[in-house]
Amino acid sequence: MSEPVVVALDVGGTGMKCALVRPDGTVHHEERHPTLAARGPEAVTENILAVAEGLAARARADGLTPVAAGIAVPGVVDEVNGIAVWSANVGFRDVPLRDLTTQRLGLPAALGHDVRVGALAEARLGAGRGRRHVLFVAIGTGIAGGLVVDGAGYPGAHGAAGEIGHIVIRPGGRECGCGLRGCLEAEASAKAIGRRYAELSGDPDATAFDVASRAAQNEELAGRIWQDAVEALAQGLLTAQALYDVGVVVLGGGLAEAGDNLLLPVREAVTQGVTFHRTPEIVRAELGDTAGCLGSALLALDHLGTR
Ligand SMILES: [Zn+2]
Numbered sequence: 001m002s003e004p005v006v007v008a009l010d011v012g013g014t015g016m017k018c019a020l021v022r023p024d025g026t027v028h029h030e031e032r033h034p035t036l037a038a039r040g041p042e043a044v045t046e047n048i049l050a051v052a053e054g055l056a057a058r059a060r061a062d063g064l065t066p067v068a069a070g071i072a073v074p075g076v077v078d079e080v081n082g083i084a085v086w087s088a089n090v091g092f093r094d095v096p097l098r099d100l101t102t103q104r105l106g107l108p109a110a111l112g113h114d115v116r117v118g119a120l121a122e123a124r125l126g127a128g129r130g131r132r133h134v135l136f137v138a139i140g141t142g143i144a145g146g147l148v149v150d151g152a153g154y155p156g157a158h159g160a161a162g163e164i165g166h167i168v169i170r171p172g173g174r175e176c177g178c179g180l181r182g183c184l185e186a187e188a189s190a191k192a193i194g195r196r197y198a199e200l201s202g203d204p205d206a207t208a209f210d211v212a213s214r215a216a217q218n219e220e221l222a223g224r225i226w227q228d229a230v231e232a233l234a235q236g237l238l239t240a241q242a243l244y245d246v247g248v249v250v251l252g253g254g255l256a257e258a259g260d261n262l263l264l265p266v267r268e269a270v271t272q273g274v275t276f277h278r279t280p281e282i283v284r285a286e287l288g289d290t291a292g293c294l295g296s297a298l299l300a301l302d303h304l305g306t307r
Contacts, residue, residue: 006300007055007069007105010114010292011048013037013089017290018051020059020066021297025125027290029058041091048097049104056105069101069109070117070300072292077113079159079299084111110300112153116162117295118287119146120153122250125294126286133246136285137164137237138253142177143185147244152302165189169235184236188229190255197225212258227265234269241270241277252285259284 005020005028016035020028036047048071056066075087082098084090101109112120119136128134134148143165147154154161165185166178173182174192186192190208197211198204201221206214208229214222237249255262267282287294 002063002065004067005059005064006297007052007059007066007107008293008297008300009048009052009055009070010072010117010296011035011044011090012074012114012292016048016051017293018055019290019293019297020055020062020064021294023301025121025294025298027294028062028064029055030290030293031055035090037090041093041095044090044092045095045097045100049100052101052105056107066105066107068300068304069105069107070112070296070298071097071101071109072112072114072117072296072299073097074114077111077159079110079112079116079155082109082111108300108304110296110303112296112299113146113159114292115144116146116153116155117299118252118291119148119162119250119295120151120298121287121291121295122252122285123148124151124298126291127250127283128248131248133244134248134250135162135164135240135244135246135280136250136252137240138285139188139190139233139251139255140253141189141191143189143236143253145240147246153299164236164240167236167239169232169239184232187232188236190253193225193229193255197222200225208255209258212255212261216261226261230262230265231269233266234273237266237270237280237282238273238277241274241280245277246280248281248283250283250285252287252291256284 010017018031059066076085084092084095098111123134137145145162145164147162170182174186176183176186193208215226
């Protein structure tokens with residue numbers, strides 16, 4: 001058999017990152033496509049299958065053998081049964097995406113949750129390489145996480161382990177999309193930080209990244225909002241550490257682009273807040289927005305048993 005590759009797709013609300021990935025995690029070929037979410041879930045599903053089929057054909061044309069397909073999607077995902085259960089931004093409602101992919105491509109397939117497979121990739125190929133207990137936290141519009149132990153994702157009994165965005169850190173605090181108040185996500189996501197600054201400063205276009213930069217330049221309001229978010233984040237990480245006792249926390253998502261403006265104060269706040277637990281190392285993600293795509297390939301390979 002010629003060199004094996006995995007057809008890998010990471011489906012987001014607006015775009016799909018797609019690749020042919022070798023078993024060692026290196027990329028043979030990359031493509032990006034629009035998701036076309038506005039056309040509805042059936043059109044999105046057809047789009048995913050057509051792109052996956054095109055990638056498999058591309059692999060064969062390049063003299064490679066596609067051996068499996070891995071697809072990552074946002075929202076609620078039933079990884080065991082390969083079903084995209086629910087997604088706000090893609091519109092999925094109980095789409096049996098794994099079986100549809102297998103039927104269309106004639107290949108074994110795996111379906112994963114975008115952040116949890118991103119965690120898998122960061123733990124095995126990125127900032128968590130060589131570490132046994134890794135918590136990946138993606139901070140963007142929301143806050144999501146994934147726990148990886150000895151190179152395998154820990155999904156929990158219902159696929160919801162690592163959802164640290166909905167740990168209540170400030171009871172009675174800001175309203176969260178989940179219906180509770182004071183969730184970590186409502187207090188410290190990039191969206192929450194940007195919104196609070198916009199409310200208080202009157203600058204509707206400021207992003208969380210701007211808040212971080214302005215805080216670093218000693219702007220008083222930005223500094224106050226940033227420090228507040230850092231403390232909220234540290235609180236959430238301390239709770240996660242009490243539960244998981246990881247060796248390293250990998251911070252990813254849009255907010256991680258703030259770099260040391262985020263890492264240094266979060267490390268300090270976590271270190272100060274630790275009592276008898278051991279402080280985890282806190283580092284920045286390395287794979288950027290390719291983590292989901294690489295992770296979906298790893299998941300497919302794991303399902304093949306070729307790890
Ligand atoms: Zn919540």
